[in-house]
Amino acid sequence: MQMIYKVSVVLLLTVLSCCVSAGDFKLPDYEKVKLENGMTLLLMEHKEVPLINIQVRVSAGAVDSPIEGLSDVTAEALRFGNKSMTKKEMEEALDFIGANLSTWSGVDVSGLQSSFHKKDKKTVIDIIANTLMSPTFNKDELDKYLTRYSSQIEQRKESPKALVGDYFKSLYFSDHPYSVQVMATQKSLSKINKSAIENFYQKYYQPNNIVIAVVGDFQVKSMKQQVLKAFSGWKNRHKQNFVRIEKMKQPPSAQVLLVNKEDAKETTFYIGGKGIARNNEDYVALEVINTILGGRFTSWLNDALRVNAGLTYSASSDFITLKNDGYFRISTFTKTSTTEEAIDLALKTYYQLWNKGINESILKSAKAYVKGQFPPKFETAGELAELLVDFEVLNINPSFINNFNTNVNELTVEKANDLVKQYFPKDNLQFVLIGKADDIRKVAKKYGSVTEIEMGDQL
Amino acid sequence: MSVKKIVGALFSCLMYVSLAHSLSLEEIDEFTLKNGMKIIVVEDNSIPNANMYLFWRVGSRNEYPGITGISHFFEHMMFNGSKNYGPKMFDRVMEASGGANNAYTTENITAYTNWFPVESMETIFQLEADRIAHLAIEKDVVESERGVVASERRTGLENSNFRAISEEVKNAAFRAHPYSWPVIGHASDIEGWSLEDLVTYHKTYYSPNNAVVVISGDVKVSEVKALAKKYFEPIQNGPKPRNIHTVEPEQKGERRVYLHKPSISSPNIMMAWHIPESKHEDYYSLDILSSILSDGYTSRLYQSLVDEKQLASGVFSYLPKSIDPNLFYVYAVANQDVASDVLEKAMIEVINDVIKKGVSEEELQKIKNNQSVNFYRTIQTINGKSNELGSYEVYFGDYKRLLDAPKYYEKVSLEDIQRVAKKYLVKANRTVGIIDLKEDSHADDL
Numbered sequence: 001m002q003m004i005y006k007v008s009v010v011l012l013l014t015v016l017s018c019c020v021s022a023g024d025f026k027l028p029d030y031e032k033v034k035l036e037n038g039m040t041l042l043l044m045e046h047k048e049v050p051l052i053n054i055q056v057r058v059s060a061g062a063v064d065s066p067i068e069g070l071s072d073v074t075a076e077a078l079r080f081g082n083k084s085m086t087k088k089e090m091e092e093a094l095d096f097i098g099a100n101l102s103t104w105s106g107v108d109v110s111g112l113q114s115s116f117h118k119k120d121k122k123t124v125i126d127i128i129a130n131t132l133m134s135p136t137f138n139k140d141e142l143d144k145y146l147t148r149y150s151s152q153i154e155q156r157k158e159s160p161k162a163l164v165g166d167y168f169k170s171l172y173f174s175d176h177p178y179s180v181q182v183m184a185t186q187k188s189l190s191k192i193n194k195s196a197i198e199n200f201y202q203k204y205y206q207p208n209n210i211v212i213a214v215v216g217d218f219q220v221k222s223m224k225q226q227v228l229k230a231f232s233g234w235k236n237r238h239k240q241n242f243v244r245i246e247k248m249k250q251p252p253s254a255q256v257l258l259v260n261k262e263d264a265k266e267t268t269f270y271i272g273g274k275g276i277a278r279n280n281e282d283y284v285a286l287e288v289i290n291t292i293l294g295g296r297f298t299s300w301l302n303d304a305l306r307v308n309a310g311l312t313y314s315a316s317s318d319f320i321t322l323k324n325d326g327y328f329r330i331s332t333f334t335k336t337s338t339t340e341e342a343i344d345l346a347l348k349t350y351y352q353l354w355n356k357g358i359n360e361s362i363l364k365s366a367k368a369y370v371k372g373q374f375p376p377k378f379e380t381a382g383e384l385a386e387l388l389v390d391f392e393v394l395n396i397n398p399s400f401i402n403n404f405n406t407n408v409n410e411l412t413v414e415k416a417n418d419l420v421k422q423y424f425p426k427d428n429l430q431f432v433l434i435g436k437a438d439d440i441r442k443v444a445k446k447y448g449s450v451t452e453i454e455m456g457d458q459l
Numbered sequence: 460m461s462v463k464k465i466v467g468a469l470f471s472c473l474m475y476v477s478l479a480h481s482l483s484l485e486e487i488d489e490f491t492l493k494n495g496m497k498i499i500v501v502e503d504n505s506i507p508n509a510n511m512y513l514f515w516r517v518g519s520r521n522e523y524p525g526i527t528g529i530s531h532f533f534e535h536m537m538f539n540g541s542k543n544y545g546p547k548m549f550d551r552v553m554e555a556s557g558g559a560n561n562a563y564t565t566e567n568i569t570a571y572t573n574w575f576p577v578e579s580m581e582t583i584f585q586l587e588a589d590r591i592a593h594l595a596i597e598k599d600v601v602e603s604e605r606g607v608v609a610s611e612r613r614t615g616l617e618n619s620n621f622r623a624i625s626e627e628v629k630n631a632a633f634r635a636h637p638y639s640w641p642v643i644g645h646a647s648d649i650e651g652w653s654l655e656d657l658v659t660y661h662k663t664y665y666s667p668n669n670a671v672v673v674i675s676g677d678v679k680v681s682e683v684k685a686l687a688k689k690y691f692e693p694i695q696n697g698p699k700p701r702n703i704h705t706v707e708p709e710q711k712g713e714r715r716v717y718l719h720k721p722s723i724s725s726p727n728i729m730m731a732w733h734i735p736e737s738k739h740e741d742y743y744s745l746d747i748l749s750s751i752l753s754d755g756y757t758s759r760l761y762q763s764l765v766d767e768k769q770l771a772s773g774v775f776s777y778l779p780k781s782i783d784p785n786l787f788y789v790y791a792v793a794n795q796d797v798a799s800d801v802l803e804k805a806m807i808e809v810i811n812d813v814i815k816k817g818v819s820e821e822e823l824q825k826i827k828n829n830q831s832v833n834f835y836r837t838i839q840t841i842n843g844k845s846n847e848l849g850s851y852e853v854y855f856g857d858y859k860r861l862l863d864a865p866k867y868y869e870k871v872s873l874e875d876i877q878r879v880a881k882k883y884l885v886k887a888n889r890t891v892g893i894i895d896l897k898e899d900s901h902a903d904d905l
Contacts, residue, residue: 025506025507048505048839049835049836049838049839050835051832051835051836051839088757091755091756091757092757095754095755095756095757095758095825095829096757096821096824096825096828097828097832098828098829098830098831098832098833099832115832115836116832117831117832117835144766144769147769147794148765148769148772148794150795151724151725151772151792151793151794151795152772154724154725154795155724155725155772155792157722157724158620158722158723158724159617159618159619160617160618161614161618162618261722262721262722263720263721263722264617265613265616265617266610266613266614266617268614268617296554296559297550297554297559297560298547298550298551298554303547306607307547307603307607308603309603309606310602310603310604310605310606310607310610311606311610312607312610313607313608313610313611313614333610333614334610335609335610335613364555365551365554365555368554368555368556368557369554369555369557369558369559371557371576372508372556372557372558372559372575372576372579373557373559373574375506375507375508375576376506376508376574376840376841376842378506379505379506379839379840379841380839380840381839455722
């Protein structure tokens, strides 16, 4: 069938090709197109299997939600039917062809992802376009979902691992916008209704606020036309007002949040503090340094707490990076009776970053490790699609891939030790301990001023 | 992720279908070393990396009371030092060469997975060969590792209702066969086995002829062959493993277990029915039945329990690939204020409906379509290729069965689905496990 339509591309921005990166790993060529309505489209051919992956990002997340959990519920509610199909019709169409389509929200952005066979591209792209452009937020479906959501809030309270990160974020970010949780609470959930969802949708789900990456087994030229046809009629109707997010200041004192779980047999804990944004210029170097501290099996933390002391199954550390800031955390767990021993050992090991410092041989090993483990992160079309949208919405320079090896190689011992002093939080550390409070209350006091709450309660 | 050595891999419901240009027999090479170790190789240069997956035919089915959990413990011990690489050196050398690793133990197998830049392949062969041939089992390392495994066991039970109730259900469903106990073992056995038990276990089960090795990635078959001959072929075989002759007696009435957990927010229910081993001809029908029941929003259990009746917040079913006859599981998590008996009844209604009325042609076709797409999703990575080929070799006796699987699935008819539901998913063959916050008190019993 021959179809003629108006292509509303105003600007063909750039065709990136790439240079050599990790090993012989290269970022494959891709094309970036800016539509007249402001939407950004990224296209990359990847033909190892006959699948196509689509990643969509909307620059709005929990930080933009006037009600806690609203961005999360809105993302899910997109799938409750649209002007062309009911929820059930859409699910039947997708399930029958083995296509998946899911939606979610994070702190800074919301997203939609889909994977399907290349022969089904018309069906699935139309469904995605309708999902994004004309959701109806069907009331009956919404009511069912909110009931289920309420159950899931309660179920999360059963697992320390599910909640420890949320608690740490609340404690560390305190009154900063990033203290917001992605998931609703029972209280905030009661305020979420169809009209709140529609308002959030209308404000943020606008083409000039959206990035779409399509990666897989197709020809760029025809795929571009297909996506443009599906989305070019979408108009911007509202202006977005984004929350301006300043960097978090160093916490003024050491604090401990003790969360009582009456039947806990172990203490699950985080120790941490100030971190970095995802687009920090030293991101790669810090990844190498953190590999030494807590980013691999032979890291100092895992070696001390698991291998030498047998106190835990796993101990690690990370920089959790968000768009504008982030936090650093050490994460582990141990049986209730060894809580103090494990925390002390984690701290002693952490302070080795300053007391012992990083030497040539450990740095060499960490560099080899991060370089060796880099290419598999971008092996599939789905992973590459995610990478492309991340470039856009998290303000990451695409040279991140092609300069990765150079950035790793250029890190010297001297620079690494300087970066430790510059970035890793040393003072006024923040602690979250989830466990049986009666047995660890005294221990908790050692590390800072203690706030105690019950498992599931909000800080 | 730096965490390693996990128990489980229960959920590998991976699917298959034809797919000539994605993975064909011509792309797969195999050879067997003089000591009987079988090596499968897939050349794939999509990234400058490779992997080595070693599947050992040893899991909790090879244990007996007193040494339960030893297969999994052994998986940990394999990282704790050998003749030429002392304690910690396996991981240190591998990571300094750009490699990473993990391992997991199931009821049937222990798998070791290495991921590395291809230029480090020889180092990986050296490390693996040394621990297979010359593992050092030292007393203090064993003691420290017992603490690690105890922590692994504790954290699993603390964070997962599924883990807690599945221990009870397996134990009730099997009274004779070793699938009765959890892969991680009983706490007292983890504390109790001896150094001698460990030495014997290694000698018996870590014989080259008890392994299948799969290597996928940016490699050349000739290089792999040369390295395998150099490092793996000289390793001697140990004594022949004990044959597992225990056959679980037929279950002739429903079994029920209850687990009291005060901090749970709503009941979770696990149902399990005895089914045959994966090599049995009914495997394919049962696998499709499981997908019809719980894969996707249009599946039977999701539609009924989650969507229409709003009794559950989540539901799934699965059947593990298995050497001996095992279980077909259905699991549901109740919504708030939904009593376990209401949810249980609704679960059974869905199953009974399939038994009575069968399923539709459209449902069957939907699952066949899904298998095709899921196959591509699996084999789009070198890890997916290695894992699938190794699993087929172990569970179906030949990795080539992976490529034939579409044929077997295609043969499954509507009648087959109803027949297996009627044959296996019946009350007398069922074990029901409930985990809930209400105490199973004597007062209510009077």
